[in-house]
Amino acid sequence: MLIVSEEVCQEVIGRADAFTAVEQVFAAMSRGDAYNFPVIREAIGHADALYGFKSGFDRAGLALGVKSGGFWPGNMAKGLTNHQSTVFLFDPDTGMLSALVGGNYLTAVRTAASSSVSIAHLARKDAKVLGMVGAGHQSQFQLRAAAEQRDFERVVAWNPHPDMLPKLGAVAAELGLPFEAVTQQELGAQADVIITITSAFEPLLMRDWIKPGTHIACMGTDTKGKQEVDPAILAAATVFTDEIAQSVSIGEAQHAIANGTLKEGDITPIGHVINGDHPGRTSDEEITLFDGTGVGLQDLAVASAAARLAKEQGKAQEVTL
Incomplete structure (x- = not known):
């Protein structure tokens, strides 16, 4: 072997x-x-x-x-x-x-690849601002991979521990992208694409903060009880995932499913988009969300x-x- x-x-x-x-x-x-x-x-x-x-x-x-x-x-x-x-x-x-x-x-590299696949297939072609929620080890992989999918002009970021943000800012600098630490509300108002990559157990982004046309890749929720965004965001978005069974049980969708604002049938495997069986994004105003639970x-x-x-x-x- x-x-x-x-x-x-x-x-x-x-x-x-x-x-x-x-x-x-x-x-x-x-x-x-x-x-x-x-x-x-x-x-x-x-x-x-x-x-x-x-x-x-x-x-x-x-x-x-x-x-x-x-x-x-x-x-x-x-x-x-x-x-x-x-x-x-x-x-x-x-x-x-x-x-x-x-x-x-x-x-780390496959998790970043997963979110970048979602950006490639679901984000608006004219997306200019990348929002990063989380600044841990995997966030640097996420930023590098995402930057290759759209012509981003700058990066805005928030992390519960602000002292970790400079390392992420250094990666942005390597990529030639201006970097700014912002509040969660400011991030939602500015970002065209948002990647959440934390180990949170409570919503870090609320529905009212997300503007039309945003693509969100939720990459941190992979365990029962974990949560990164307001369930109302999933109710307002067109939701895609790597695998529906994991999405509803241990992914970000678990909370919207539990409160009844999202049904299992509302979630589409992203493979359907890749294979051409689903159109993916259908308008520039549509909010799309990828629930990246991380499959074996x-x-x-x-x-x-x-x-x-x-x-x-x-x-x-x-x-x-």
Whole structure:
């Protein structure tokens, strides 16, 4: 089997590779060629950590496996990323373990690819202002990926801990984009595209703050109880997601579903848009929202690409169990 380290993953997988892998697997899901298995995600009662498993099978891409890992909120103070995970890939023809792939970088790059796929297919073509809610580790990946999808002219950002914003501002500067720290209300009033990437358990953006034509990518809500935006935003928006089952149970839609302002039938898999089975955005005034819950197939898609490229480039370690 192959062992592909975190360092090698960073060497072989770029944003374009991740975008292609995620877009293709979303399309495969909507065709019925790929499916996720039920998610297990639990508080372990130690270190305030959430731990679980995401797995699935993509018949089109022949990716079978599981990502094991979770969220350790105290890791940043230890010089580690809060998200820790590893991907195990299996040969779908034999069931044998084929690769062990570091999942931390890939989790960040596939999450950013997911929101950038939604921007590519749903945001207005003339979107000029990018709004970032959240300034943690993954926000930098989100900003870099989003900037490649539209000709943004500036970035506005808010974070519950303002001292973290300068790192995000430095990324914007690298991209040649003016950066401004603003209030949540100002962000909603100015941004054409908004990415939320936090671990919040309460709404950070309210319906009245969102202007017509905005595209919102909610990327932080992946656990029961988490929440980043006012449920009224989902009621007012055309809602898309990676997978409906996760959206209604652990995604941002869980709250609007619970209060009855959104029905499961109101949510469209983004793969339908990619495949041309749904028009996506239908007007410049429409608010669109992507509920990016993070499905196991995303991880398997980028991990499979990493394993393939690492082997081709002679960078994977081969071992026998």
